[in-house]
Amino acid sequence: MNKYFLDLGQQPLANNYLSTFGKVQKKYHLKLFFNTKTKIVSISKRIPSEKMFNNTYPYRSSMSQTMKNSFFKLSLEIKRKFNPKKILEIGSNDGALIKNFDKKKVIGIEPCNNLAKITSKNGFVTYNKYWNYKLAQKLKKKHGNIDLIYSANTLTHISNLNDVFRSISHLLSKNGILIIEDPSLLECMKKNSYDQFYNEHIYLFSAISVKNLLNEFNFEIFDIKNLSTHGGSIRYYIKKKGNKNIKIKYNVKKQIKNETKYGLHKFETYKKFSKNVKKSKINLLEILKKIKKNGKKIVGYGATAKAVTILNYCNINNDLIQNFIDITPEKINRYMPGKKIKILKYNKNILKNYDFVFLGAWNFKKEIFNKEKKFIKKGVKFITHIPKPKII
Ligand code: TMP
Numbered sequence: 001m002n003k004y005f006l007d008l009g010q011q012p013l014a015n016n017y018l019s020t021f022g023k024v025q026k027k028y029h030l031k032l033f034f035n036t037k038t039k040i041v042s043i044s045k046r047i048p049s050e051k052m053f054n055n056t057y058p059y060r061s062s063m064s065q066t067m068k069n070s071f072f073k074l075s076l077e078i079k080r081k082f083n084p085k086k087i088l089e090i091g092s093n094d095g096a097l098i099k100n101f102d103k104k105k106v107i108g109i110e111p112c113n114n115l116a117k118i119t120s121k122n123g124f125v126t127y128n129k130y131w132n133y134k135l136a137q138k139l140k141k142k143h144g145n146i147d148l149i150y151s152a153n154t155l156t157h158i159s160n161l162n163d164v165f166r167s168i169s170h171l172l173s174k175n176g177i178l179i180i181e182d183p184s185l186l187e188c189m190k191k192n193s194y195d196q197f198y199n200e201h202i203y204l205f206s207a208i209s210v211k212n213l214l215n216e217f218n219f220e221i222f223d224i225k226n227l228s229t230h231g232g233s234i235r236y237y238i239k240k241k242g243n244k245n246i247k248i249k250y251n252v253k254k255q256i257k258n259e260t261k262y263g264l265h266k267f268e269t270y271k272k273f274s275k276n277v278k279k280s281k282i283n284l285l286e287i288l289k290k291i292k293k294n295g296k297k298i299v300g301y302g303a304t305a306k307a308v309t310i311l312n313y314c315n316i317n318n319d320l321i322q323n324f325i326d327i328t329p330e331k332i333n334r335y336m337p338g339k340k341i342k343i344l345k346y347n348k349n350i351l352k353n354y355d356f357v358f359l360g361a362w363n364f365k366k367e368i369f370n371k372e373k374k375f376i377k378k379g380v381k382f383i384t385h386i387p388k389p390k391i392i
Pocket residue numbers: 063064065301302303304305306325326327328331346361363364367368371
């Protein structure tokens with residue numbers, strides 16, 4: 001049974017950065033639910049994929065050095081540990097992972113045409129398609145079974161998880177490895193990062209819910225890695241149950257134990273989270289309003305989809321945060337979805353025009369602080385809402 005626990009209000013499509021403000025932007029009610037049987041956390045409203053993942057999708061994995069490093073490290077690990085003959089990535093984005101492999105060995109699946117074009121142009125076999133059973137059948141006919149399938153921050157964006165895993169099961173070889181990587185529900189709860197929820201993120205996985213899901217498809221997790229990417233993610237290493245060559249590591253049990261200890265299997269935990277989120281909104285607005293009263297200027301750093309949830313949930317307008325800055329070409333000179341806050345092109349002197357910086361990309365805090373050392377020394381102050389709203 002799905003039980004409701006949080007209302008994040010009316011939210012526009014998180015990655016729909018408009019070039020002119022004024023056009024009415026469609027909004028969708030963002031409500032969160034907990035499934036008492038499967039323990040999956042999901043949003044209520046399912047928006048057709050074509051509306052979100054099309055030929056103007058602005059999110060590029062390669063825009064952060066942190067992500068590039070993470071993918072490079074993973075590619076070395078995959079080669080060393082599994083040495084696969086054929087790798088398939090579901091949601092290959094702009095190629096941040098696949099570019100680390102031999103072109104003959106990898107296949108990318110990417111529904112956003114603007115992104116698929118980048119990897120195709122660079123000589124990587126890329127299918128500009130949505131992941132589904134029909135595609136898995138086609139790929140199997142053409143390429144045979146695949147021995148390693150990888151997907152980061154993608155499966156949680158697909159509504160029909162049954163079809164997702166059935167398709168993977170169809171294509172993956174008997175002893176093949178599936179690696180998936182997504183934001184961690186446990187970290188989200190601990191950090192009170194309610195901004196992990198937006199229309200694209202249909203689900204937020206925990207090891208508990210992934211285990212329950214996989215069980216139905218005869219898959220099992222054999223290893224788990226906690227990552228710092230995207231504000232705290234989990235990388236799940238998965239095999240078919242029939243594959244007895246691989247031992248299940250203790251850290252799988254440990255993760256489930258930690259999640260159970262925190263209460264991820266209980267509805268009350270989500271009610272508590274909901275209370276904390278409401279408090280977070282009040283406290284963040286208090287900080288921003290105080291700064292405004294003192295006549296100081298605030299800029300948002302990183303025009304993230306996460307920031308869109310915050311702006312629209314807290315009703316933050318350009319009287320509180322004057323601009324956002326970002327390095328992504330697809331976002332520059334556009335407006336934050338749902339709000340008349342313009343995104344300016346980042347340059348290394350831009351912070352001198354502001355007194356405070358709101359960390360939209362709080363998940364890259366380390367990388368950003370490193371980059372902006374000069375301004376931090378000069379007294380520019382950062383504001384974050386993680387885990388509680390405060391000035392750093
Ligand atoms: P994400 O949190 O959804 O991964 O998005 C990060 C956004 O922040 C992306 O639009 C790129 C932007 N960004 C900057 O503009 N400058 C930076 O230094 C970093 C690390 C990210």
